[in-house]
Amino acid sequence: MTSSQPTTHTDLPEVLERLVRAHDQEVVRLREKFGDPRLALFILTRDRLDRESLVGSASQHGDVRAGGEDDDDDLDAWQRR
Amino acid sequence: MPGSVVDLSQSGARFPSVVIVDTNVLVEYLLTSFLNPAAIPAAHVIQFFNDLLAINGLAIVPPTAFTEFVHVLVRARYQHAYGQMTLVERNTRYASPVKGWRDLYKHDESILQAFLPDLDQFRQLLIASGLLLVSPGDLGPISSGRRRDAELVYLIGAYGLDSNDAAILLEAQRIGITDLVSLDVDMQRAQRDFTIYT
Numbered sequence: 001m002t003s004s005q006p007t008t009h010t011d012l013p014e015v016l017e018r019l020v021r022a023h024d025q026e027v028v029r030l031r032e033k034f035g036d037p038r039l040a041l042f043i044l045t046r047d048r049l050d051r052e053s054l055v056g057s058a059s060q061h062g063d064v065r066a067g068g069e070d071d072d073d074d075l076d077a078w079q080r081r
Numbered sequence: 082m083p084g085s086v087v088d089l090s091q092s093g094a095r096f097p098s099v100v101i102v103d104t105n106v107l108v109e110y111l112l113t114s115f116l117n118p119a120a121i122p123a124a125h126v127i128q129f130f131n132d133l134l135a136i137n138g139l140a141i142v143p144p145t146a147f148t149e150f151v152h153v154l155v156r157a158r159y160q161h162a163y164g165q166m167t168l169v170e171r172n173t174r175y176a177s178p179v180k181g182w183r184d185l186y187k188h189d190e191s192i193l194q195a196f197l198p199d200l201d202q203f204r205q206l207l208i209a210s211g212l213l214l215v216s217p218g219d220l221g222p223i224s225s226g227r228r229r230d231a232e233l234v235y236l237i238g239a240y241g242l243d244s245n246d247a248a249i250l251l252e253a254q255r256i257g258i259t260d261l262v263s264l265d266v267d268m269q270r271a272q273r274d275f276t277i278y279t
Contacts, residue, residue, distance in 0.1 A: 012099065013257025015221040016213075020139065023213045030209035037209035044206065045114040048199045053160035054115075057153045058108045 084259060084276040086269050089129060098138045100278065101253040102212065103263035104149040107142065129262060129278075134211070140262075141213045143252035144220075145245055147204075154203060158196045159186050220255035240271045250275060 012020065034040040045054075087094050109126040121127055133140055142150075159182035163171075166185075172178045175188040185192065208214060223232050229251070236247040250271055253261055261268065262278040269277050 013221065015219065015256055016099075016139075016141075016258075019213060019215065019219055023208070026208055027211060030205050034206060034209050037206050037211075041111070041203070041206040041210060042114040044199065044202055045111045048161075048196070049111075049154070049157050050161050050164070051112065051115040053157040053164060054108070054112060054153070056160055057157035058105070058112070 084272045084274055086272050087276060087278045089132070089262075089278050090125065094278075096132050096136060096138070097260035097276070097278065098136055099258055099260065100133070100138065100140055101249070101256070101258050101261040102140045102142050102146065103249060103261060103265060103268065104146045104153070105264040106262055107146070107150045107207070107212075108153055109264060126264075130210075139213060140211060141215055141256060141258060142207065143215055143249050143256065144217045145248040145252060147214055149245060150207075151200060151204075154200060155186075155193060155196070156182060158199075159183075159192060162192050215252070215256060220252060221257060223251070223255060240273075242267060242270055 031037060089096070106126060106129070110130065113121055113124045113127055116124060130140075132138075163179065163182050163185045166174070166179070171180070177184075177188075179185045179188055204214070223229060225232055225235070227235065232251055233244065233247055236242070236251055237244060240247060240250065242250070246265070246267060250261070250268075253259065253275070259275045260278065261271075261275050264279060266279075268275075269279070271277065
């Protein structure tokens with residue numbers, strides 16, 4: 001995922017061709033800015049979040065998508081107005 | 082074109098060169114930040130991205146997946162802030178006691194505002210990592226000719242999936258890609274029309 005080579009794909013859907021060209025340029029610019037993006041992402045994650053909060057947030061979010069119970073969406077907020 | 086379910090951990094599994102990425106894959110990628118460095122190379126999600134790199138592949142994040150990803154980060158930031166508060170602070174800092182991340186979110190928007198530069202850096206680092214974030218305006222037309230609202234409801238019924246799952250599949254269709262990598266077993270219900278890599 002950290003290749004510096006431009007993405008080359010054949011038979012891309014039309015909607016993607018233009019996006020991929022712009023994306024490749026943006027990737028080059030951002031890698032010059034951040035260096036190794038994986039390392040920068042790991043450092044940012046560890047500095048700003050903690051594992052328990054991220055796991056808790058992700059699992060609760062997964063429960064919402066699975067239709068389980070959680071406190072994610074404040075669905076009764078309108079009743080308090 | 083009929084799809085299937087592909088277990089990427091099985092040897093010989095065909096790997097797509099262009100794939101839609103579900104929210105849970107992005108979050109799992111962040112979670113590898115907390116692994117012991119020796120365990121990182123073996124992490125399933127790291128292998129996925131390494132394999133993608135090896136074939137110079139393209140990973141696409143549809144709009145709904147990015148929105149969900151941001152929500153997970155915001156929620157995690159509030160949970161982190163809540164966890165750092167003392168019991169006294171939880172009971173006295175605001176007009177009423179805060180009993181969890183959502184109460185804190187309701188009382189204190191400054192935590193979110195202070196987190197904004199980080200949120201944008203997360204966004205930029207996803208792009209720098211090679212992920213293509215697609216905006217709603219970049220999506221192609223809906224092939225069935227239905228309006229988005231009607232198509233979303235149709236897909237919810239067709240696949241038996243909740244709204245955001247169906248929205249991600251709808252966006253994948255509009256991008257023109259039917260290969261999806263997801264850690265959510267629910268997504269496998271869409272294997273009639275999508276190939277789900279897991």
